[in-house]
Amino acid sequence: SRSLNLAVIPGDGIGQEVVAEGLKVLSAVLPQDVKLETKEYDFGAKRYHATGETLTDADLAALKKHDAILLGAIGDPSVPSGVLERGFLLKLRFAFDHHVNLRPSKLLPGVATPLAGEPRIDFVVVREGTEGPYTGNGGTIRKGTEHEVATEVSVNTAYGVERVVRDAFARAQARPRKKLALIHKNNVLTFAGHLWTDVFNKVAEEFPEVTTEYMHVDAATIYLVTQPERFDVIVTDNLFGDIITDLAAAVSGGIGVAASGNINPSGEFPSMFEPVHGSAPDIAGQGKADPTATVLSVALLLRHLGYDAEAARIEDAVSADLAERTGKPARSTSQIGDALTVRVAG
Amino acid sequence: SRSLNLAVIPGDGIGQEVVAEGLKVLSAVLPQDVKLETKEYDFGAKRYHATGETLTDADLAALKKHDAILLGAIGDPSVPSGVLERGFLLKLRFAFDHHVNLRPSKLLPGVATPLAGEPRIDFVVVREGTEGPYTGNGGTIRKGTEHEVATEVSVNTAYGVERVVRDAFARAQARPRKKLALIHKNNVLTFAGHLWTDVFNKVAEEFPEVTTEYMHVDAATIYLVTQPERFDVIVTDNLFGDIITDLAAAVSGGIGVAASGNINPSGEFPSMFEPVHGSAPDIAGQGKADPTATVLSVALLLRHLGYDAEAARIEDAVSADLAERTGKPARSTSQIGDALTVRVAG
Numbered sequence: 043s044r045s046l047n048l049a050v051i052p053g054d055g056i057g058q059e060v061v062a063e064g065l066k067v068l069s070a071v072l073p074q075d076v077k078l079e080t081k082e083y084d085f086g087a088k089r090y091h092a093t094g095e096t097l098t099d100a101d102l103a104a105l106k107k108h109d110a111i112l113l114g115a116i117g118d119p120s121v122p123s124g125v126l127e128r129g130f131l132l133k134l135r136f137a138f139d140h141h142v143n144l145r146p147s148k149l150l151p152g153v154a155t156p157l158a159g160e161p162r163i164d165f166v167v168v169r170e171g172t173e174g175p176y177t178g179n180g181g182t183i184r185k186g187t188e189h190e191v192a193t194e195v196s197v198n199t200a201y202g203v204e205r206v207v208r209d210a211f212a213r214a215q216a217r218p219r220k221k222l223a224l225i226h227k228n229n230v231l232t233f234a235g236h237l238w239t240d241v242f243n244k245v246a247e248e249f250p251e252v253t254t255e256y257m258h259v260d261a262a263t264i265y266l267v268t269q270p271e272r273f274d275v276i277v278t279d280n281l282f283g284d285i286i287t288d289l290a291a292a293v294s295g296g297i298g299v300a301a302s303g304n305i306n307p308s309g310e311f312p313s314m315f316e317p318v319h320g321s322a323p324d325i326a327g328q329g330k331a332d333p334t335a336t337v338l339s340v341a342l343l344l345r346h347l348g349y350d351a352e353a354a355r356i357e358d359a360v361s362a363d364l365a366e367r368t369g370k371p372a373r374s375t376s377q378i379g380d381a382l383t384v385r386v387a388g
Numbered sequence: 389s390r391s392l393n394l395a396v397i398p399g400d401g402i403g404q405e406v407v408a409e410g411l412k413v414l415s416a417v418l419p420q421d422v423k424l425e426t427k428e429y430d431f432g433a434k435r436y437h438a439t440g441e442t443l444t445d446a447d448l449a450a451l452k453k454h455d456a457i458l459l460g461a462i463g464d465p466s467v468p469s470g471v472l473e474r475g476f477l478l479k480l481r482f483a484f485d486h487h488v489n490l491r492p493s494k495l496l497p498g499v500a501t502p503l504a505g506e507p508r509i510d511f512v513v514v515r516e517g518t519e520g521p522y523t524g525n526g527g528t529i530r531k532g533t534e535h536e537v538a539t540e541v542s543v544n545t546a547y548g549v550e551r552v553v554r555d556a557f558a559r560a561q562a563r564p565r566k567k568l569a570l571i572h573k574n575n576v577l578t579f580a581g582h583l584w585t586d587v588f589n590k591v592a593e594e595f596p597e598v599t600t601e602y603m604h605v606d607a608a609t610i611y612l613v614t615q616p617e618r619f620d621v622i623v624t625d626n627l628f629g630d631i632i633t634d635l636a637a638a639v640s641g642g643i644g645v646a647a648s649g650n651i652n653p654s655g656e657f658p659s660m661f662e663p664v665h666g667s668a669p670d671i672a673g674q675g676k677a678d679p680t681a682t683v684l685s686v687a688l689l690l691r692h693l694g695y696d697a698e699a700a701r702i703e704d705a706v707s708a709d710l711a712e713r714t715g716k717p718a719r720s721t722s723q724i725g726d727a728l729t730v731r732v733a734g
């Protein structure tokens with residue numbers, strides 16, 4: 043009999059609530075013969091305040107033993123900006139070499155979008171997850187004085203760029219439209235931009251069926267609101283990916299339904315799945331959070347582990363649920379989770 | 389009698405066409421006693437191909453003598469990405485210390501937006517223009533090999549951040565709503581982010597009437613499409629400003645109407661005014677380009693030089709023209725320019 047050994051990190055704010063629903067749906071959808079084991083970890087603001095720790099070597103060793111990680115949200119106004127982000131979220135992405143940050147955007151029927159008309163949106167962003175301006179390189183001199191200088195160094199390697207570009211080409215190749223857009227700012231960030239562009243063009247030769255285009259990140263924000271149907275697969279740098287995936291989420295149903303995977307394709311380390319949204323402390327504990335993004339992250343997790351049929355069942359359940367929402371009174375976090383659980387089981 | 393000594397840089401693609409209309413409107417709106425002198429410069433792709441030059445020291449010395457600069461667009465597919473951007477556009481912004489990059493966004497009545505509903509959009513972005521990831525710092529080692537490493541260094545100084553933040557506070561103070569948002573990514577780019585945040589909070593103490601907020605750049609893209617009415621004045625870093633002003637232009641009528649000023653508030657160097665759009669080589673020479681963004685850039689130029697009433701007349705003419713467009717057949721570049729000329733003169 044098979045097993046799925048899952049690390050669960052509810053985290054802060056609404057994290058606890060949405061993860062509970064994600065686990066409900068996961069239990070309901072898994073085949074009978076798969077033994078689900080979960081272990082909960084207490085990372086986040088509470089642990090930081092209690093111990094000063096965000097993520098220790100021992101934590102990393104414990105997490106490494108799992109097949110995958112499900113995360114709710116990390117972040118709280120009581121912790122200075124950057125401490126949990128750099129000390130936990132990014133530390134984990136870097137330690138486990140989560141270089142493929144996968145963020146699908148699909149506007150499902152019946153779902154509201156801030157865009158006029160009825161745009162067709164169905165693309166996936168492959169965001170690099172371990173390089174670029176996210177490395178934490180840089181520093182500050184003369185801090186707090188009028189002569190302060192602060193730098194941030196974006197580090198880009200052929201190794202790091204090629205592996206994520208290759209992953210994106212393979213994904214584009216596997217989709218019906220077979221289109222891949224590279225998004226960067228190679229007319230200004232010429233060192234990194236040329237590396238990205240050269241590697242992209244080189245790898246493109248191995249994928250003659252994939253139609254490619256290059257787009258500056260500023261122009262890409264325009265296309266995301268005026269012609270989102272243009273996109274199929276996007277590959278981009280860590281920071282540009284951060285920015286455009288929030289915009290992509292906003293136009294394709296909101297961050298209440300945006301899922302993501304921090305993937306280590308080699309399997310050397312467990313991959314981590316999380317909603318794109320944050321901990322939303324303003325609505326925490328009130329049962330108001332939409333667990334759909336977490337449930338869709340569970341689908342990404344299942345697909346990553348080879349449970350394709352189960353992932354599809356979750357996605358179908360979410361589509362059906364969203365299609366019926368218009369005009370209905372708002373439901374609580376657990377009501378939505380229950381509805382999805384019934385659908386995937388039935 | 390007064391004079392206005394203007395450097396005109398039509399540039400590439402549609403630049404020539406839109407600048408011609410901008411000058412028409414400028415001539416029509418200027419008071420009789422102001423002597424307008426213009427000198428045209430041939431920067432751009434043609435000059436680069438002919439001479440290999442983009443912007444020489446002699447060019448800078450010549451440009452420095454003008455009261456202001458009007459630019460159409462620079463950029464052509466025949467020139468490798470980055471050559472004209474770094475060699476002309478950015479070189480000029482840096483040489484003339486254009487640290488206030490001003491980009492207003494106003495959705496005028498009757499103008500189409502990709503957003504649903506009827507959003508009220510009226511804000512201005514103060515984008516830093518001489519620092520951040522735009523400095524060209526960084527480099528490449530082992531170019532073209534599998535061991536290539538390319539870096540980009542974002543350089544941020546207290547001096548550079550404070551002057552632009554101060555400018556933004558003054559602008560917010562002068563507007564009815566008196567709101568200022570700082571946009572950055574201080575939870576990840578902690579060195580630069582903390583400098584920006586600390587300086588912002590310090591200067592805020594001098595402007596107690598201004599309501600402030602901080603927003604991560606990724607979240608800002610969401611608000612720009614879901615709650616654009618939230619914004620009044622935004623101050624941000626060079627790269628974030630580049631990205632969000634294209635998005636802002638897209639939601640508030642498109643880049644056909646987005647104007648910008650590259651301003652040196654001290655007056656030590658002439659400021660430069662240009663449409664946000666590029667050279668659009670695909671429609672160049674066909675009379676299809678909308679000159680409105682250039683005409684509105686002329687209004688910014690006039691206001692910068694103290695011709696407030698004339699700037700307002702241009703803006704009113706544009707509002708009236710845009711309000712009457714719906715349902716009418718498309719006009720040519722010069723037809724739109726002529727219509728605006730009649731309006732400002734009348």
Ligand SMILES: CC(C)[C@H](C(=O)O)[C@@H](O)C(=O)O
Nearest residue numbers: 127131132284318575576606
């Ligand atoms: C919280 C933050 C570190 C993170 C990021 O910038 O990657 C978040 O915005 C995201 O997109 O997952």
Ligand SMILES: CC(C)[C@H](C(=O)O)[C@@H](O)C(=O)O
Nearest residue numbers: 229230260473477478630664
């Ligand atoms: C062409 C390019 C150098 C420029 C920039 O990135 O600043 C443009 O996008 C702009 O916004 O003016």
